[in-house]
Amino acid sequence: MSSAADQALIERARALIESLPDDENHTVAAVALDTAGRHFDGVNLYHFTGGLCAEPVVLAVAAAQQAAPLEVVVAVGNRGRGVLAPCGRCRQILFDYHPDIQVLVPHGPQIRRVGIRELLPYTYNWHAQTDREHGEASRQAE
Numbered sequence: 600m601s602s603a604a605d606q607a608l609i610e611r612a613r614a615l616i617e618s619l620p621d622d623e624n625h626t627v628a629a630v631a632l633d634t635a636g637r638h639f640d641g642v643n644l645y646h647f648t649g650g651l652c653a654e655p656v657v658l659a660v661a662a663a664q665q666a667a668p669l670e671v672v673v674a675v676g677n678r679g680r681g682v683l684a685p686c687g688r689c690r691q692i693l694f695d696y697h698p699d700i701q702v703l704v705p706h707g708p709q710i711r712r713v714g715i716r717e718l719l720p721y722t723y724n725w726h727a728q729t730d731r732e733h734g735e736a737s738r739q740a741e
């Protein structure tokens with residue numbers, strides 16, 4: 600079940616994607632909220648060489664603005680497609696950069712807020728592997 604705050608995030612992403620020209624370049628908007636209460640907006644970047652989903656774009660936007668750890672992210676599709684669950688690659692990216700982030704995902708007719716670890720069970724832990732290779736302690740609890 601999503602809260603009024605989650606609904607506001609969804610509405611912000613919906614308004615963003617619907618404000619753009621209706622073309623194939625930008626078809627999904629993502630909005631993230633950090634633990635300091637700041638919002639960050641991004642859209643996907645289609646390209647034939649392999650573009651970017653909206654989720655990694657919003658992570659980069661948040662990083663550029665020195666965001667606090669991100670609390671929640673949501674992606675909304677254009678043309679009334681509503682909330683979209685992140686693709687597998689984005690789940691891995693979200694986990695590696697913000698292992699405690701929550702994601703709004705469709706669940707039947709409802710929207711659920713779930714932890715990224717729940718969306719990516721038995722995940723490859725990039726930071727743990729990198730730290731092991733360098734003989735350091737794991738940066739993250741498993």
Ligand SMILES: [Zn+2]
Nearest residue numbers: 652685686689
């Ligand atoms: Zn993706």
